Amino acid sequence: MFRSELRRELETIMRNNLYRSLRKKREDILDFSSNDYLCLSKHPEVIEAVKEGLKYGLGSTGSRLTSGNINHEILEERLAEFKETERALLYPTGYSTNIGVISALCKRGDLILSDRLNHASIIDGCRLSRADVEIYEHCNVESLVNILEEKRKNYNNIFIITDGVFSMDGDIAPLEDIKRIADEYNGVVIVDDAHGTGVLGRGKGTLKHFNLKPSDNIIQIGTLSKAFGGLGGFVCGIEEVIEYLINTSRSFIYSTALPPSLVSGALKSLELIEEGHLTKKLQENIRSANRIFRRYNLIEEDSLTPIYPIILGDRTMEVSEYLLKNGIYAPGIRYPSVPKGLERIRVSINVGHREEDFERLGRLLNDCIS
CATH class of the missing domain: 3.90.1150.10 (Aspartate Aminotransferase, domain 1)
Known part of the structure; x- marks a missing residue:
């Protein structure tokens, strides 16, 4: 019965022309699909750094709170410097960063305002949180303010969550306006800069693109799987945010840490980006x-x-x-x-x-x- 039900659903997906299948990557074609914007995934210096990192072993063998805290803090210190924040924290993937950060920080009695075109990982993080969620129209400051005017007084904390660069359209969130609104309404901005880091603001990302200085009410999320050419995610912010996430963020606490070789590779990628x-x-x-x-x-x-x-x-x-x-x-x-x-x-x-x-x-x- 279970198998037949799955088959029926797959047939529906096929009829609607929505069926997906895995396609093996080919080296003989011109590729316009990759998020490896700086081609660091195959950079010889990055590959050598990964090889050097294998001295720690193939995997990290445990979560960061057990046996998995190896060379990770070195990269976190460098990422915090790069993003000009107090602290940074590594996660195994960008997806787990968004769901882990949002679900830990946003609670019942809080309000999340999320851009309509935010990435699926942001949407899932909002769903996992116990906060109420309102969707504002894409990059529409007026829509954002209208919701705040109507809803603000009913909630403890306000979180405005947006991609920095939107992955499907390539447009940039109006972070100057969003930051101003967050300040006015005593809110916190969470910006997922997965597609902005390494691309905008001399590589430092969307905040630098707008000449915005990191502040107490801005939390920056990033990934090591796009311009960095590797794998992993990170969050940057004030000391208290990072300490709170170490103690409460389930996708951080209960996940095996990034392999140390990938951390070594990311360190080299960061060095090359900073050049x-x-x-x-x-x-x-x-x-x-x-x-x-x-x-x-x-x-x-x-x-x-x-x-x-x-x-x-x-x-x-x-x-x-x-x-x-x-x-x-x-x-x-x-x-x-x-x-x-x-x-x-x-x-x-x-x-x-x-x-x-x-x-x-x-x-x-x-x-x-x-």
């Missing part, structure tokens, strides 16, 4: 892509980030397969990752791409959709 040349090269590539994609009428406005949504609706998967047959991997993104009707090819560029790569992609997309 600045990779982030500068990425911004040069973004400017080149903007110019070329505009010429092929693929975008209307220049992007500041390496994420380009090509909205195609029902044709998305057809176009993605066409690109693949012509040697380019640019994945189609469907519901529920994006709203129905806004299915898109998500183009993600990196420092390894060349102008001729953007030309090739632009030409193929133009031939296919014009």
